Amino acid sequence: MKTYSHFIDGQYVEPADGEWMDTVNPYTGEAWARIPKGSAKDVDRAVQAAKRAMSSGPYAAMSASERGKMMLRLADLVAANAQRLAEIEVRDNGKLLSEMRGQLNYHPEWWRYFGGIADKLEGAVVPIDKPDHFAFTTHEPVGVVGALTAWNSPLLFIAWKCAPAIAAGCSVVVKPSEFTSASTLEFAALTKEAGFPDGVFNVVAGLGPTVGAALVEHPDVAKITFTGSDATGAAIYAQAAKTMKRVTLELGGKSPNIVFDDADLDKAASGAISGIFAATGQTCIAGSRLLVQNSIKDAFTKRLVELGGSARKGDPMDPQTNIGPVTTPAQYRKVLDYIGIAKAEGAHCVLGGAAASGLPGGQFVEPTIFVDVTPAMRIAREEVFGPVLSIIGFDDEDEAIRLANDTIYGLAAGVWTENIGRAMRMSKALKAGTVWVNTYRAVSYMMPFGGMKHSGIGRESGIEAVRHYLETKSTWISYAQGVPSNPFVMR
Ligand code: NAD
DSSP states (O other): OEEOOEEETTEEEOOTTOOEEEEEETTTTEEEEEEEOOOHHHHHHHHHHHHHHHHSSHHHHOOHHHHHHHHHHHHHHHHHTHHHHHHHHHHHHOOOHHHHHHHHHHTHHHHHHHHHHGGGOOOOEEOOSSTTEEEEEEEEEOOOEEEEOOSSSHHHHHHHHHHHHHHTTOOEEEEOOTTSOHHHHHHHHHHHHTTOOTTSEEEOOSOIIIIIHHHHHOTTOOEEEEESOHHHHHHHHHHHHTTTOEEEEEOOOOOEEEEOTTSOHHHHHHHHHHHHHGGGGOSTTOOOEEEEEGGGHHHHHHHHHHHHHTOOBSOTTSTTOSBOOOSSHHHHHHHHHHHHHHHHTTOEEEEOOSBOOSSGGGOOBOOEEEESOOTTSHHHHSOOOSSEEEEEEESSHHHHHHHHHOSSOOSEEEEEOSOHHHHHHHHHHOOSSEEEESOOSOOOTTSOBOOSGGGEESOBSSHHHHHTTEEEEEEEEEOOOSOOSOTTSOO
């Protein structure tokens, strides 16, 4: 078994308390590597290294242009190592190699895009209204960033968080998911090879309530960027407030995917399937509520049952596989529990609805579709994070909007229609951070991504992401002659 160590201050180091844990391949059910079960001591060591990197030494002295070039070098190294890193991710999270390889191929673009932005973060000279004053703004890095990630797309989240943070001049301490830490620990070596000075990029592995909590509580961490469940996100938000940390939260969803009867139904069916069964449904943007216009609901459901039923389950490394295992035993039980709850509440299962047998590892769930789902049912309201689709009918645009927005979440929404006016009206009315029309699950380094309502705070990707890692400073210089007449009033 391979052993991974923390990456702190430019070195791989063993956990201070000498504790380790196994990381398990969800497809085989067997441990394949050992990772540190870190502690608050490791977190403190990493935060001190990150703080030092920002206050003295080569990183503090580095120009923004040099920082950008260092990020471009990292992009090329990730591209050269994409296959190796993707295979590690599959071994840890069981998602398809084709999906993880696609993510790793795309990952370098975040470093290129934000590397290019690094030396263009200009302030402004403000044509200030006070006579004989010169006033300007500058943007400074917010400070040490704590980055906490989920298990479904480990290195993609590193790119989303760390590329804008480092473009802004911050240093980072990453706490990857305890289920999928290996690829992040492996990636750390590439930052060193790219010439990142010691302490700029650190990784501390371990459990959420210990290592994650220690990072969120640490007084020398200025900002937390988190991807994970809304329950953990809310706890982190409350904890971060005690030390007045800035936060970006990328949380869960119950996204509506809305099919009108004027849609191209071949495209819509493919989009509906990809919205829920890709990645075994373990994606924050899963289109888990399929709203279908009543005039086509039965025929469209039949198509989805055929398409979903044809999905091949198996080894995620095999290019023929469509559906891999659920990543963790707890998540597997949760998905099956929700299937049971849906049945008990009166939803009617037309596809799957059970564990899939005859496969290794014991963590496969049949792609599942429920009809006769009402908006009040838990299956229509709560995030399952598995291959379980709820189909709900609607009559017209107004009803579709009402049903779509009847959720605490607001991460994404899909709309399938050939009517441009309808597409525009829906995009405006839907309360979601992303609206896809005639496509689904599209992301880009250029396009802001994030949630409204309980789906999160802030945006990742796109130019605005870098602002989340900067503080604006206003500097005033008076060149007035003489002493102000009255020192007891505001100038
Ligand atoms: P999770 O909330 O259980 O864990 C996320 C991270 O937080 C892990 O690193 C975990 O160790 C850590 N953590 C757990 N408890 C903590 C605590 N008390 N203090 C500090 N850190 C703690 O989420 P998960 O199960 O890994 O991921 C699935 C969830 O992530 C789903 O809800 C999904 O929708 C969401 N997600 C959101 C996005 C997005 O971009 N919006 C993307 C992917 C996943």
